[in-house]
Amino acid sequence: MTIEGRIDRRALLAGIGVAAMAPRGVVAAAVGAPLVLAAASLQESMTAAADAWARKGRARPVCSFAASSALARQIAAGAAADLFVSADEPWMDDVEKRGLIVPGTRAAFLGNRLVVVRPKGARGDAGPRVPLARLLGGGPLALADPDAVPAGRYARASLEALGAWDAVKARVVRGESVRAALAFVERGAAPFGIVYATDARASTRVEMVRVLPDSSHPPIRYPLARLKASASPDAEPFRRFLLGGEGRAIFRRFGFLPL
Template sequence: MAKKVYLLLLSLLIILTGCTSPKADSGNQVELTISAAASMTDSLLELKEGFEHQYPNIKINYNFGGSGTLRKQIEQGAPIDIFFSASEQDYKLLDEAGFIKKGQAILQNHLVLIQPVNGELTSINDLLDSNGKIALGTPDAVPAGTYGKQSLENLGIWGDVQERLVYTKDVRQVLTFVKERSVDAGIVYVSDTLGEDHIEVVERIDDSTHDPIKYYFGIIDGNKHDDAKKKATENFYHFIFRDESMELFKKYGFDRVGD
């Protein structure tokens, strides 16, 4: 009789253990929300696959957009864990306001003039002889627009093309407008053009005509009492600096700062 009672209790213990184990596993799940410049969309989506494979208990959620817009969201209290900025100014504004726990410039990029396939432009100077529309990220919110405006000003053609500019919310929208032939040209990063159909690069814009295009990676100073999230954030931070990750970014047209 005692043996039967023992076996019954043992069976119940096994059943109860099996029922509670999934909750224990789910309790280890951590979600990170990462705000990133829209020009990093493709590279970061691929990087996410490798990271979540190595850390199956960490789920990455991305919030892509113009760096200026993303910075304002963080300033207004958006629950962001990590920020990838294509703008040094937006990164420094957050850093000076105490939002950045740690970070640094990690990647660099270059501007190009693009047009629909079989377009008529052969160089950026051809914009002077054209009446076509030009898509450009809004300079106050989109770093590519800021750099593009600097180049057009330094090349002496800003005044001639200003009335023909179509401002966009990010570089992805510039690509869309060019692909749809809603505009005759656009200014984006070289990384945006890789693997894209229905567009062609007219010319790489001289780097000396604009400020250096550097991408900054920073951990947002939040979640001070959440040890699991802090550890997950550190894991992602170190994952970014692996040689394999840097090779992935290179595949998408970025250079490591210093290269």
């Protein structure tokens, strides 16, 4: 979707699907609530954090999930959001270089791991004795777009470091986000995919067959920051909640790693 000029809060809600993903009544009650733009891999965990915040009697944050690349472009186009959680540092760097985050509010937030998944119940030896290039090189391999989306960039770096990229690059099926890559595997459109460990954990339709070494790719870090476009009085309190012990415990419950 091409967006020109400044995007107001209502247009953002309609344009990137917040209303479709939010529980009933959230959008109607969202006046003054923080609008959080979060990486697609945070769907379950950030939703749980928003629910926990609402249980404190605060306006429930409205969450929009997409690839970090897409969200960063929305912010650059003038999205009137409050918080941004990227799945990597480079997309947050891009937003910060444009002068769009509040100084002093950027913080390293969460970590994750990369895993190879396949449809649950699939047959065939996928154990550690099978070389990675042979395991993944025989058919489509689902990845988030390795040219733009953090999960795909981490995956390509790992495959290059492990000597498997040349065997798979011609067979990569690109998803617009890590959840799109996961969906290819869930539907059986690809026999294998590389996603975050938290994505594999969130799905009942795939099984994890291999964990890729942390040393084979840049550290997976999710930075969090408040945006200068923020208008919600709850934006900063919610940011602090996410970074605090109670907030971090929620994300650990969903498999994210502390930094």
